Amino acid sequence: MLVLRDPRLAGIETRAGPLPWQPRARGFPGLLRAICGQMISNEAAGAVWRRLAALPGATTPEGLLALDPARLGIEGGLSRPKVAHARALAAAILEGRLRLDALDAMGDEEAIAHLCTVKGIGRWTAEVHLLFGHGRPDVFPAGDLALQAALGHLAGLPARPDAKALAAAAEAWQPFRAVAARLLWHHWLHHTKRATMEPEENAPA
Template sequence: MQTTLPPPPFPEAPDWARAGIAALVAADPRFAGIEAAAGPLAWRVRQPGFPGLLRAICGQQISNQAASAIWKRLSGLPGALEPVGLLALDDATLCGMAGLSRPKAAHARSLATACVEGRLDFCRLTAMGDVEAIAHIAAVKGLGPWTAAVHLLFADQRADIFPPGDVALAASAAHLLGLEARPGPKLLVAMAEQWAPWRSLAARLLWHHWRFVTGRAVVEDG
């Protein structure tokens, strides 16, 4: 009897990313040992549009594990993944049932309102360059450059995005590069310039490295 193995929880990196990783490693050999030690890079992808940005809000300033738990509850609420439906949910639902903090519930409503009013246009977003796209998303109150960058990296799968102010990226860079202290946001962004045009892949590898070093599992839910 032939046993059918379940599909892996995360797909392999696409061909363009593997080519980009090879170019990144050639330019900066310090990335070469990450996958050898931590295993193949798990290719995390999020939903485009409103659900993807809502998922990014869940991850603001908390661990992946906590964000994943909140997202499971939030995404299971009827109407929550549509702007109009989310605006119909009160704090008792968003905070009490889903587990969002009150500030994050406000950020989610700000996002939904911007979508309903047309101030955030996902159709236009796809045609924008990285800097313009980050600014377009970050103009919505409660989102900001980190949330915008994370969304564009995972949902749009852009190749050259580096989320500013990410604590895990700073910790991973310090460990991998043998720095005495974690680089601050400005220094980290400046350091990442040497990894263009593959800064998104550098970020993915650094997150992968830090999960391995700290013994954390890969957690992602859409």
């Protein structure tokens, strides 16, 4: 149905192969991984996540807060702001201010707003988590650099669309905008010959 609405999406799997469906962890690990990807390239984000996840206890709120913040930076690869973001996330979960178990009962915008109550989590981070961790079918991170570049290339635009223009274009893909996002990422991975594709943020969280 989606490719019938927009023929530009129809040939992506023919050229790039079957669309991979790679979910992420829910809860704290998934959000922590999204924080790792803020404002850096997908390759760098993957490297940081692997370093951080290798630290004992880092993928649980209790374990992360028990680690020396300096260790999160030196061994985990997090920048100083991201150390603060990760610790704020862990504290919000442990204090009950962030109710991850209630996300599934919330609509998309309500869930995004709830996640964004935590310092360091902005709209892009929340959307990426809901798309990959919760499988939300209509979440679309319009602030994502790779999605902007993918549509610009696919549509033959003279310049990469900004977040506002991309969000407007994505309205035609409702209620399956998350699938469209995955197809666009897949197209960009194939076009750029990247080994892996991670979201790339365009604005601070």
